[in-house]
Amino acid sequence: MPIYEYSCDKCGNNFEKLVMAGEEVKCPKCQSSMVNRQMSAFSTGPGDWGVSPGPSSLGGCGSSGGFS
Ligand SMILES: [Zn+2]
Structure with missing residues (x-):
């Protein structure tokens, strides 16, 4: 949706x-x-x-996934 921000000159x-x-x-x-x-x-x-995944959740996922 094209929501624009405006400022009024007046x-x-x-x-x-x-x-x-x-x-x-x-x-x-x-x-x-x-x-x-x-x-x-x-x-x-x-x-x-x-709502976007932060670096903390990504780091937690990688550190806990020790399958290798
Ligand atoms: Zn105005």
Whole structure:
């Protein structure tokens, strides 16, 4: 899902919005269309990192698997 981060030129508000094709983006705070899209790699938020396997779980798996 293309969720973009915007900052408002008028009031300086930062917000995220899921943008459909051809949709005009307006600031939810002041309803201004003078918004700038932030070009960041961020897609779903910091919560995404919580579900990915960390190095600790990978290390534990390798150390306990002494089959050789
Ligand atoms: Zn605004």
